[in-house]
Amino acid sequence: MDDLIDTKRGLQSASMFIDPHLYEVEMEKIFGRCWLFLTHESAIPNYGDFVIAKMGEDEVLVVRQADGTVKAFLNVCRHRGARVCPVEAGNRRAFVCSYHGWSYAADGSLATVPFEKELYGGKIDRCAHGLKEVAKVDSYRGFLFGNFDPGAISLEDYLGDVRWYLDIWMEASGGVELIGPPARSIVHCNWKAPTENFVGDAYHVGWTHASSLAVSRSMFSPMSGNQRLPPAGAGAQIATRFGHGLGILYDVNPGGQPAQTAEKILAWQATKKGKIAEKYGELKARFYGSHLNGSLFPNVSYLWGTNTFKIWQPRGPSETEVWTWAIAEKDTPEDLKRDIYNGVHGTFGTAGYWEADDNDNMESASLLPTGWQSRKLRLNAQMGIGNDTVMDEMPGVIGQAAIGETSYRGYYRFYDEILKLPSWDAFDLNDEGWKQQLIDADC
Amino acid sequence: MENANQIVKTMGADVWDGDPELIADHDLLHRVQAFTNREARLLDTGRVREWLDEMIHPDICYVIISRQLRYIEERRYSPPDSVFIYDDDHGALNARVEQQLHPQNWRVNPHEAYVRIGTNLEVTKGSAKDRLFVRTNWHLRRMRRQYEIDDFIYSRHDELVITPDQGFKFVKRFIAFPERCVQGRNMTLFL
Numbered sequence: 001m002d003d004l005i006d007t008k009r010g011l012q013s014a015s016m017f018i019d020p021h022l023y024e025v026e027m028e029k030i031f032g033r034c035w036l037f038l039t040h041e042s043a044i045p046n047y048g049d050f051v052i053a054k055m056g057e058d059e060v061l062v063v064r065q066a067d068g069t070v071k072a073f074l075n076v077c078r079h080r081g082a083r084v085c086p087v088e089a090g091n092r093r094a095f096v097c098s099y100h101g102w103s104y105a106a107d108g109s110l111a112t113v114p115f116e117k118e119l120y121g122g123k124i125d126r127c128a129h130g131l132k133e134v135a136k137v138d139s140y141r142g143f144l145f146g147n148f149d150p151g152a153i154s155l156e157d158y159l160g161d162v163r164w165y166l167d168i169w170m171e172a173s174g175g176v177e178l179i180g181p182p183a184r185s186i187v188h189c190n191w192k193a194p195t196e197n198f199v200g201d202a203y204h205v206g207w208t209h210a211s212s213l214a215v216s217r218s219m220f221s222p223m224s225g226n227q228r229l230p231p232a233g234a235g236a237q238i239a240t241r242f243g244h245g246l247g248i249l250y251d252v253n254p255g256g257q258p259a260q261t262a263e264k265i266l267a268w269q270a271t272k273k274g275k276i277a278e279k280y281g282e283l284k285a286r287f288y289g290s291h292l293n294g295s296l297f298p299n300v301s302y303l304w305g306t307n308t309f310k311i312w313q314p315r316g317p318s319e320t321e322v323w324t325w326a327i328a329e330k331d332t333p334e335d336l337k338r339d340i341y342n343g344v345h346g347t348f349g350t351a352g353y354w355e356a357d358d359n360d361n362m363e364s365a366s367l368l369p370t371g372w373q374s375r376k377l378r379l380n381a382q383m384g385i386g387n388d389t390v391m392d393e394m395p396g397v398i399g400q401a402a403i404g405e406t407s408y409r410g411y412y413r414f415y416d417e418i419l420k421l422p423s424w425d426a427f428d429l430n431d432e433g434w435k436q437q438l439i440d441a442d443c
Numbered sequence: 444m445e446n447a448n449q450i451v452k453t454m455g456a457d458v459w460d461g462d463p464e465l466i467a468d469h470d471l472l473h474r475v476q477a478f479t480n481r482e483a484r485l486l487d488t489g490r491v492r493e494w495l496d497e498m499i500h501p502d503i504c505y506v507i508i509s510r511q512l513r514y515i516e517e518r519r520y521s522p523p524d525s526v527f528i529y530d531d532d533h534g535a536l537n538a539r540v541e542q543q544l545h546p547q548n549w550r551v552n553p554h555e556a557y558v559r560i561g562t563n564l565e566v567t568k569g570s571a572k573d574r575l576f577v578r579t580n581w582h583l584r585r586m587r588r589q590y591e592i593d594d595f596i597y598s599r600h601d602e603l604v605i606t607p608d609q610g611f612k613f614v615k616r617f618i619a620f621p622e623r624c625v626q627g628r629n630m631t632l633f634l
Contacts, residue, residue: 091519181511211545351630
């Protein structure tokens with residue numbers, strides 16, 4: 001574990017993509033303690049509405065309560081451990097296990113046990129056999145997260161500096177919705193491989209996606225085949241305290257959308273930018289019209305501009321289930337919303353050609369370290385190292401280049417920290433030393 | 444977005460919900476079979492440009508959905524239950540063909556190999572006099588790189604336009620893909 005991540009030099013061990021023991025540690029230390037995305041509030045507006053979500057490999061039932069709050073429970077019957085709810089979404093006042101018929105109320109309490117009196121003779125402790133509740137559930141701008149650790153820091157603290165950037169599209173835009181249900185598919189890669197890619201890999205775009213860029217006739221198309229680098233000052237890379245990071249390409253918001261849709265989005269955004277600048281300032285208004293690629297630690301990714309929202313659900317060290325939604329501003333006209341939706345699923349959905357471009361890289365990077373020698377290699381995230389800095393107007397540690405690996409380094413800096421952290425009690429929220437770690441890093 | 448039942452109707456695939464009168468004209472059936480066989484051959488052998496130009500109608504509506512799992516008796520929960528994996532017109536299909544043929548499409552170099560096995564052909568009258576609804580079942584296997592094998596098994600609901608020379612063009616394709624979570628990595632291939 002000690003030599004897994006070298007934050008000082010921006011290196012990571014290739015074995016982190018394949019090691020089954022490490023995977024178990026990740027489930028305990030990361031997925032057992034970090035805030036994990038569950039669903040969007042709009043998917044469960046009414047009492048009894050529910051969706052199934054994943055927290056690591058645990059399946060959870062996320063249910064709107066009678067008082068309007070949301071609770072989440074393991075989708076596991078407390079009798080013999082069978083799945084309680086076999087569907088993905090719906091509305092129920094009670095959930096009945098299909099094995100022996102134990103049923104649970106929407107608040108997770110054990111409601112009925114068939115032949116309870118006759119077969120158990122009144123000896124079953126109902127209070128101890130409710131569905132196992134997820135310790136914490138909280139919402140940020142409509143995005144619901146859960147945390148298994150009752151001692152975890154708050155969601156707001158956990159998002160920390162990245163809220164400043166999330167607020168650009170989650171709040172200043174007027175609010176967003178996730179258009180569901182999600183597309184779902186299996187990729188044979190480690191869950192970190194796509195998450196690290198989205199956190200800050202603008203480098204691969206021109207090359208991996210050369211053919212997709214060429215045919216999409218999008219604002220990103222001039223990068224096809226690495227014909228052109230973004231000019232100096234065209235963007236930035238941002239790393240934050242808890243591994244959340246992003247990359248920005250200024251003023252090209254609908255970057256990956258096909259040309260026709262991009263034109264419509266630009267026209268739509270032009271109607272809103274003035275008001276956003278007035279209320280939130282010129283910088284945030286500029287970011288609203290920029291393309292953001294980012295990940296929230298550990299396994300959420302988003303593209304603001306290509307309107308994609310993804311979860312990378314781990315299924316063992318070498319398999320990941322991908323869930324993909326389209327993001328749309330709530331007040332977007334319906335016809336444009338549909339164009340955006342088609343743009344998302346045509347690029348990053350199950351049949352999206354950008355998605356398929358990425359699959360091979362993520363799978364091979366994840367699977368080749370099964371080789372005894374290959375797993376001993378160090379992976380390199382040194383681009384821009386030594387140039388990271390802090391800026392007054394933007395929170396976090398900033399790499400001042402459109403293409404760089406600052407946010408990779410930030411992601412793995414926290415990955416290393418959380419793996420070694422004994423408990424949240426030992427965590428000092430006010431410690432700013434993490435910034436210096438990144439700024440002082442060098443080859 | 445819409446619910447699956449609405450999409451099925453829009454695509455005309457609800458004709459197969461009952462028992463429509465099947466066409467028994469052996470010559471016509473043979474020609475339809477030959478047409479679908481040719482499509483499978485073109486797609487299996489990478490001739491996607493010919494497929495699009497010669498077999499696909501300019502008004503093509505090419506739809507593949509994935510349906511969220513819900514209780515059969517669900518009444519109170521109404522958000523859309525379907526994801527459009529494909530919702531392509533001719534222009535979108537053309538972009539996919541261009542991408543497949545692009546020299547910098549690293550995925551298809553080395554070539555991917557495909558085998559399509561089609562069966563259960565049924566044909567009935569289409570939505571207009573010069574149209575036919577065709578239902579078939581398919582097993583499509585994609586083999587690529589050294590070890591990758593992806594299988595796609597599905598029922599396909601097509602509508603064909605009969606052209607003036609008594610040939611055909613696909614004008615609608617609808618597939619409700621039966622795996623909720625697609626096991627085959629991605630679906631950047633034509634089903």
